[in-house]
Amino acid sequence: MADTPRSRSLTPILAQLGLIALLLALPFIAPPDGRERASIAQFFGRFHPVLVHLPIGLLLLVPVLEIGGLLHVWRHLQKTAGFVLTLATIGAVVATAVGWLLAWSGGYEGETIMDHLWGGVWLSAACIVLTWFRHGYMAGEGYLFIRLGYMPLLFATIALMSWTSHQGSVITHGDDYLTKHMPAGLKQFLGLKSAVPPAKPAAEPKAGVAAEPVPAAPSFYVEKIAPLMEKHCVACHKPSKIKGGLRMDAYELLMEGGDSGPPVIAGSLEKSDLYRRITLPTDDEEFMPTDGKPALKPDEIKLIAEWIMAGAQP
Ligand code: HEC
Numbered sequence: 001m002a003d004t005p006r007s008r009s010l011t012p013i014l015a016q017l018g019l020i021a022l023l024l025a026l027p028f029i030a031p032p033d034g035r036e037r038a039s040i041a042q043f044f045g046r047f048h049p050v051l052v053h054l055p056i057g058l059l060l061l062v063p064v065l066e067i068g069g070l071l072h073v074w075r076h077l078q079k080t081a082g083f084v085l086t087l088a089t090i091g092a093v094v095a096t097a098v099g100w101l102l103a104w105s106g107g108y109e110g111e112t113i114m115d116h117l118w119g120g121v122w123l124s125a126a127c128i129v130l131t132w133f134r135h136g137y138m139a140g141e142g143y144l145f146i147r148l149g150y151m152p153l154l155f156a157t158i159a160l161m162s163w164t165s166h167q168g169s170v171i172t173h174g175d176d177y178l179t180k181h182m183p184a185g186l187k188q189f190l191g192l193k194s195a196v197p198p199a200k201p202a203a204e205p206k207a208g209v210a211a212e213p214v215p216a217a218p219s220f221y222v223e224k225i226a227p228l229m230e231k232h233c234v235a236c237h238k239p240s241k242i243k244g245g246l247r248m249d250a251y252e253l254l255m256e257g258g259d260s261g262p263p264v265i266a267g268s269l270e271k272s273d274l275y276r277r278i279t280l281p282t283d284d285e286e287f288m289p290t291d292g293k294p295a296l297k298p299d300e301i302k303l304i305a306e307w308i309m310a311g312a313q314p
Contacts, residue, residue, distance in 0.1 A: 045102025055091030119164030
């Protein structure tokens with residue numbers, strides 16, 4: 001077999017290009033469309049949140065080893081960096097493939113899911129390209145942009161990884177997970193919304209009237225209805241799982257409704273599809289919540305009825 005050095009070195013590159021093409025095609029060929037599939041696919045898919053942390057840790061280690069390795073006494077670290085980058089790349093590809101399996105089979109859909117999936121796909125591609133750049137960087141030969149481009153590409157890849165992991169954390173924890181308990185001063189400094197509304201300036205004291213500002217009491221919806229929806233419904237009606245096109249994680253979105261229009265019609269239990277569904281016989285196909293999840297209790301249903309009859313206010 002005439003195996004020239006050139007063709008020998010080209011084969012792995014072609015294989016890696018093929019892998020990148022396959023990863024890029026995944027979201028087109030089999031996008032997460034909100035349908036659930038074979039439970040064996042879901043079984044493997046659910047390892048994604050466990051697996052994903054390995055390449056994250058490894059990739060973060062690469063610049064530490066590269067920069068440490070620039071010091072004469074730590075020269076040996078540079079060799080390790082290449083090995084760690086290879087492991088991180090394999091980990092990223094596997095975690096992305098398993099993540100796609102979870103999204104595709106586990107009934108996920110929506111913008112955050114797609115952002116996260118694309119993030120994983122591009123990140124895996126970037127890691128593969130990064131291993132090529134590192135080759136040129138270490139050999140000190142070949143195109144100048146490859147030799148000089150390795151470090152900037154490494155940091156750009158880590159930035160992409162941070163963004164992608166953040167999308168993942170929004171899917172599992174909601175988008176205020178990191179900031180919810182942040183000290184108010186720091187929140188203000190970062191320009192984030194504060195959960196606690198700023199104190200209203202005290203009203204001018206009028207003669208004979210106490211100047212106590214009356215704090216607005218939380219509404220019936222906020223206090224009673226939203227927690228009910230959160231407990232029984234939001235798991236399937238949220239940004240990453242929009243069953244029936246309906247989101248129930250915010251008042252406005254709930255009232256806007258899904259594929260069959262607004263599910264809540266103020267003042268009418270008969271016209272409110274939401275009320276109809278929660279009061280159907282539990283074995284009815286349209287009964288909510290689906291999938292054998294426990295039905296709402298009679299007093300919970302009564303609260304929802306009261307809220308709808310009283311005008312379904314926010
Ligand atoms: C286990 C997942 C799941 C849970 C939990 C769930 N739903 Fe649903 N919901 C679905 C699916 C799937 C559909 C779409 C199929 C259909 O229309 O029956 C849907 C559709 C709907 C629709 C119709 C949307 C439209 O415009 O077509 C309403 C209203 C609804 N759900 C209300 C609720 C309420 C209220 C709860 C909580 C008590 C709830 N759902 C909990 C899965 C779920």
